[in-house]
Structure formats: C-alpha cells, structure tokens
Amino acid sequence: MSLDWQVVERYFPFLVGGAWLTLRLTVVTTALGTIIGLFAAIARLSRFKIFSWPAAAYVDFFRGTPLLAQIMLIHFGLPQLFGYKPNMVVDAIAALSINCGAYVTEIFRAGIQSIERGQTEAALSLGMTPAQAMRYVILPQAFRRVLPPLGNEFIAMLKDSSMVSIISMEELLFRGMISAGRSFRPFPIWITVSLLYLAMTLPFTRLVSWMEIKLKREHRPEGR
Amino acid sequence: MRKAVALLLAVGLLLALAGCAQKAEQPAPAPAPAAQQPPPEPERPVVKVGTEAAYPPFEWVDEKTGELKGFDMDLIRAIAEEAGFKADIRNMAWDGLIPALLAKEIDIIISGMTITDERALAVTFSDPYFKSGQVIMSHKDAGIKGPDDLAGKNVSVQVNTTGQYAMEKLNEKFKGEGKKLVNIKKFKSTPDAINEVKVGGAVACVIDLPVAAEHMKANPGDPFVIGEPINVEYLGMAMRKEDTELHAKVNRALAALKASGKYDELYAQYFGK
Numbered sequence: 001m002s003l004d005w006q007v008v009e010r011y012f013p014f015l016v017g018g019a020w021l022t023l024r025l026t027v028v029t030t031a032l033g034t035i036i037g038l039f040a041a042i043a044r045l046s047r048f049k050i051f052s053w054p055a056a057a058y059v060d061f062f063r064g065t066p067l068l069a070q071i072m073l074i075h076f077g078l079p080q081l082f083g084y085k086p087n088m089v090v091d092a093i094a095a096l097s098i099n100c101g102a103y104v105t106e107i108f109r110a111g112i113q114s115i116e117r118g119q120t121e122a123a124l125s126l127g128m129t130p131a132q133a134m135r136y137v138i139l140p141q142a143f144r145r146v147l148p149p150l151g152n153e154f155i156a157m158l159k160d161s162s163m164v165s166i167i168s169m170e171e172l173l174f175r176g177m178i179s180a181g182r183s184f185r186p187f188p189i190w191i192t193v194s195l196l197y198l199a200m201t202l203p204f205t206r207l208v209s210w211m212e213i214k215l216k217r218e219h220r221p222e223g224r
Numbered sequence: 225m226r227k228a229v230a231l232l233l234a235v236g237l238l239l240a241l242a243g244c245a246q247k248a249e250q251p252a253p254a255p256a257p258a259a260q261q262p263p264p265e266p267e268r269p270v271v272k273v274g275t276e277a278a279y280p281p282f283e284w285v286d287e288k289t290g291e292l293k294g295f296d297m298d299l300i301r302a303i304a305e306e307a308g309f310k311a312d313i314r315n316m317a318w319d320g321l322i323p324a325l326l327a328k329e330i331d332i333i334i335s336g337m338t339i340t341d342e343r344a345l346a347v348t349f350s351d352p353y354f355k356s357g358q359v360i361m362s363h364k365d366a367g368i369k370g371p372d373d374l375a376g377k378n379v380s381v382q383v384n385t386t387g388q389y390a391m392e393k394l395n396e397k398f399k400g401e402g403k404k405l406v407n408i409k410k411f412k413s414t415p416d417a418i419n420e421v422k423v424g425g426a427v428a429c430v431i432d433l434p435v436a437a438e439h440m441k442a443n444p445g446d447p448f449v450i451g452e453p454i455n456v457e458y459l460g461m462a463m464r465k466e467d468t469e470l471h472a473k474v475n476r477a478l479a480a481l482k483a484s485g486k487y488d489e490l491y492a493q494y495f496g497k
C-alpha cells in the first residue's frame with residue numbers, strides 16, 4: 001500500500017492549527033484547574049464540615065465519572081435543563097478545568113499533608129494566624145513537592161483535551177480524524193498527529209524536571 | 225512478609241494466565257455422528273459488514289434487545305441470503321468505517337453512505353441502492369428558508385459526511401459572493417448534530433432527508449422544520465477495490481432483490497409509499 005506522504009504536506013497547516021487550539025486549551029484549563037484545586041484542597045482539609053464536605057463531594061464526582069460524560073452533561077445536558085444557549089468554547093474550558101481541578105485538589109491535599117505538623121505549630125507559636133501559616137509556611141513548601149505531579153497533570157490534560165472533540169471543538173485529535181477520513185491515508189496523518197503531540201509534551205516534561213532541580217537547589221543551602 | 229505477598233501475587237497471575245490459555249485450547253465440541261444429521265449444508269462464508277448504527281431509519285441499535293435494525297441492516301441480510309454468505313455485522317464509529325475496510329477488518333460498509341468521487345478514490349461502491357438528498361433541518365424560530373439564510377450562522381453536521389461537504393461547497397459560493405461564511409460545527413454522530421440544534425448551539429443541521437423525516441416521526445414535539453432537499457445523492461455499499469468477486473456478487477444480489485420485489489417490500493416497510 002502506498003503511503004503517499006504528500007498528504008501530510010496538504011493537511012499539515014490544518015493539523016498545526018488543531019495543535020495550537022490543544023495547547024491553548026491545555027494552558028487555560030490547567031491554570032484554572034490549579035486555582036480551583038488549590039482552594040478545594042484547602043477547603044477539603046478544613047476543620048469545618050461546611051467547607052470540607054462540598055470539596056470532598058466535588059472531588060468524588062469529577063474523579064469518579066468519565067470526562068466524556070461530564071463534557072456531554074455540561075454541553076448538552078445543562079442547557080436543556082436550564083434553557084440557555086450553550087457555547088462550545090466555554091463548555092469545553094469549563095468541563096476540562098473542573099475535571100482537572102478535581103485531580104489537582106488531591107495533588108495539593110497530599111502536598112499540604114506531607115508538610116510536617118511541626119511546621120504549622122512553629123508558625124503558630126511565632127504568632128501567625130492559621131491562614132498566614134498556610135500562606136507563608138506550608139504552601140510554599142507544599143508547592144515544591146507537588147510540582148512533579150502537577151507537571152504530570154498538565155501532560156495528562158494535553159491528551160485529555162482531545163475529549164472536547166465530541167462537542168465539535170476542532171483540536172488536534174479531531175482535525176486528525178477529519179484529515180484521515182478525508183484523505184483515506186490514516187498512517188501519515190496519525191503519525192503526524194502523534195509527533196505534534198510529542199512536540200508539545202516533550203519540552204514540557206523537560207521543563208518540569210529542570211524546575212524540579214532548580215527549586216531543590218535553591219532551598220537546600222547545605223547541599224552546595 | 226513482603227516476599228510472601230509478592231509470591232502469592234505471582235502465583236495468582238500465573239494461574240489466571242493459565243486459565244486464559246486453557247480456555248483458548250479447549251477442544252471444539254465433538255461433531256455429532258453423521259448418521260443423525262441431515263446432509264451437511266455447504267458452509268456459507270462469513271462476510272464482515274461495518275455500519276455506524278446511529279442513523280435511523282437506515283441503522284440503529286434496538287435499545288431493548290441490542291440488535292442492529294434498520295433498512296440497511298435488512299437489506300444487507302437479504303443480500304447475504306441471496307448471494308450465499310453470512311453477514312457478520314459490526315457497529316463502529318463512522319470515521320473508522322473506511323479505514324477498517326481498507327485494513328480488512330470489515331469487507332463491506334453499509335451505513336447510509338453516499339457515493340462520492342472523493343470516497344470512490346479509496347473504495348469501490350456497489351450499484352446505488354437508495355436515492356437520497358441532504359436537507360436543512362432548522363429550528364423553527366430561526367427563520368431559515370433555504371441555504372442562503374445560513375450565511376454567518378452556526379450549522380451542525382456529522383463529521384466527514386456529505387452534509388459537511390455540502391456546507392463547505394456552500395461556503396465556497398458565499399466566499400465568491402462576499403457573504404459571511406457558515407460556521408460548520410462538526411459532530412461525531414448525527415444524533416449529536418441534531419442535539420446541538422435542540423439546545424440552541426446551532427440554528428440548523430444538514431442531514432439526509434429520510435433521517436430528518438424519521439427524526440420528526442419519532443420526536444413530533446421537536447421544534448424543527450425540514451427544508452427542500454438541497455442536492456441529490458445516491459447511497460452505495462463500499463468494498464475494497466481488489467474485491468471484485470464480492471463486488472459482483474453484491475450487485476447481482478441487489479439486482480435480484482429489486483427484480484423479485486423484496487427490495488420494494490423493505491422500502492415500503494421503512495419509508496412508506
């Protein structure tokens with residue numbers, strides 16, 4: 001079977017356009033997801049059930065159901081329930097961020113809990129309020145520890161963002177489907193799509209490991 | 225302790241694997257003595273058929289029995305009967321049908337597929353078995369009278385269907401006229417494209433006439449209006465180019481069904497008249 005690489009040339013700009021949307025979607029949704037996750041994690045660890053229970057329910061629901069079902073629910077379900085017009089960009093970003101936030105909540109919770117209790121006690125004994133202790137003592141240390149899993153979450157989102165193709169968002173994977181279906185040349189198209197994904201994930205994995213090393217060095221004066 | 229656990233897990237895994245292997249090796253049930261059986265019927269070859277069963281009345285999955293139903297399904301079963309093979313029908317994603325055919329995962333596609341020049345580059349089509357056309361099914365409040373009213377609007381289609389191609393052609397025309405283009409929203413299935421109109425994400429969808437008619441029959445309360453067909457299309461069964469023998473068999477069987485009146489019977493059952 002002839003592979004006909006010219007097809008790649010023909011569809012390349014179209015696929016790169018899809019990759020650009022994938023990248024933008026991932027950056028926006030992981031940024032929003034990180035913010036959601038940070039607050040949800042603090043809420044989850046709160047002594048007050050009025051904060052911790054909703055946060056736990058949120059994590060349970062969005063980690064315990066398929067992302068695809070969440071996207072369909074947000075795009076097709078909610079507009080039918082409340083009678084408003086859906087916007088696919090808003091729905092895609094909302095679904096991905098909320099889903100990402102649930103995973104990030106667990107990442108931050110683990111990070112915060114991994115900081116020894118003594119740190120909080122020391123901060124409180126210096127006269128800090130619990131909020132100040134969290135903000136100035138616990139979170140900076142926790143953030144360093146959660147960086148690798150956060151990086152993983154970003155890479156996972158980069159791939160999971162392909163799910164929004166179901167509501168007609170033309171990101172990289174969907175454009176791959178369109179091109180392969182149109183040209184009937186699946187191999188050249190899908191290998192190109194895979195390489196484009198790799199071109200996005202590889203620099204990012206390198207960036208995360210570099211940041212990890214850098215943060216470690218800065219905060220370990222004895223390790224000169 | 226940890227070693228013991230690891231050992232246990234390993235043993236468990238081995239047993240599970242052995243179980244799988246055994247299942248595969250189980251001998252087929254011994255054939256019954258020949259004397260008790262009627263003379264053996266010549267074994268009919270199995271032909272694998274692919275369809276995307278989300279396109280009533282052509283094909284759908286019966287929600288009670290899980291069976292594949294529809295005009296296409298009955299037609300291909302009748303063709304199989306006539307041509308002397310067994311049809312093993314598989315439900316797949318629309319976009320995976322032609323790749324699956326080319327990869328020999330399936331041998332025939334029957335899925336309300338329009339015969340187009342573009343597709344005919346990759347596959348060979350049977351003689352047309354149905355005359356169809358694309359229609360604009362729009363929300364009744366959108367005031368869409370014809371294709372020209374779609375300029376600058378959101379229109380939903382199923383990806384890589386003739387509905388999408390019709391809108392792309394329309395956009396070329398609009399470009400020449402300096403009009404606003406149609407924003408074509410592509411969905412992976414036709415029901416999703418219809419839902420998009422229902423929730424208001426698009427003013428209209430472009431689908432096959434019989435499918436639009438069937439939707440209105442099944443959901444008379446939906447606020448849609450169906451326009452006049454915007455083109456004429458013929459549906460065909462797709463096969464690999466090199467499978468000339470199967471191609472000839474299918475065409476002969478289709479002609480025989482048309483001659484015997486069986487085709488008209490099926491047509492009347494699904495489309496009336």
